[in-house]
Amino acid sequence: MVNWQSILAATDFSADARRAAERAALLCATAGLSRGAVLHVLESSWLDALKRFSLRAELDQSRTNASWVLDDWVATIRERSGITLEPQVRVGKVLNTILEASADFDVLALGARGNHPLRDFAVGTTAERLLRQTRKRILVVKSEAATPYQRVLVAVDFSSHSRRALAGGTALAPQGEIHLAHVFEALFEVEMRYASVTEETIQEYRAKARAQAEADLQRFIDAFGVDDGRLHRSIEQGGHVPTKLLDKVREIGADLVVVGKHGQSLTEALLLGSVTLHLLTACPCDVLVMQ
DSSP states (O other), X not given: OOOOOEEEEEEOSOHHHHHXXXXXXXXXXXXXXXXXXXXXXXXXXXXXXXXXXXXXXXHXXXXXXXXXXXXXXXXXHHHHHSOOOEEEEEEEOHHHHHHHHHTTSSEEEXXXXXXXXXXXXXXXXXXXXXXXXXXXXXXXXXXXXXXXXXXXXXXXXXXXXXXXXXXXXXXXXXXXXXXXXXXXXXTTHHHHHHTTOOHHHHHHXXXXXXXXXXXXXXXXXHHHTOOGGGEEEEXXXXXXXXXXXXXXXXXXXXXXXXXXXXXXXSOHHHHIIIIIHHHHHHOSSEEEEEX
16 A cells, blocks of 8 residues: 655646646545645746846746746635645756656646647656656546546556556545456467467467466455455456557546556566557546556
8 A cells, every 4th residue: 555645736837737736636635645736847948048138027027927827726726626736836947847846746747738749748758758767656637637536447467566556546546446457468379379279278278377367366456455345357368458458448437547667577668668658648538657
């Protein structure tokens, strides 16, 4: 289990970033987080350009405007949720400043799309760099924060990263359903077909592989100690893992998917490209990436 206390929402004042801030407030209200903050970063290179051209008034106005807008966000969110987020305006390189600020928080929340492609926090270069450079848990918010998370899909491969993913899902959805999804591979099935092994033998082999996956999943659940009454299990064989997970998301109507940054057998770079980033791009609901 985890005991998260704080969340930081990074914003570029886009619509999706606002959803991230609203979700942060809702999590403070429903998941026991005691501190929430919203951060806007003024790009230092742009401000330096204003300095070089002696545009002091424009420089001061930019900082003032950012503070005004952020304060207005905080006030509106407080009226809707009863939660007061701490406004932060910082100057610096966007990526580095977000990383520095998030060091004081348990979770970093980002909107799925930003106002500018080069500053998009959740899909693309900036997000990939964030995921590779930090061990922070990153919550990518895509939908309106209308209700607490109710149906959470956790991708499971029985690794330590899967255990952290399950812990993250239960932390952000303390009252929600938890759906564990595991995709197993019956090793050497293709080779068996090439070797003209009978279909009956292959089916027996596949059944044994499924039984082993089911036993591994039960051991995983028992070791974690979560209330079995709120758990739902799904075991699928083979195929493209992200597609399988997306199919399950749609089937159960998940509002949050939790995935580990690493996997059991793939390198970090490979998993980040093939599974996690695929889900960040294609998943219709929010995604929590556990480090």
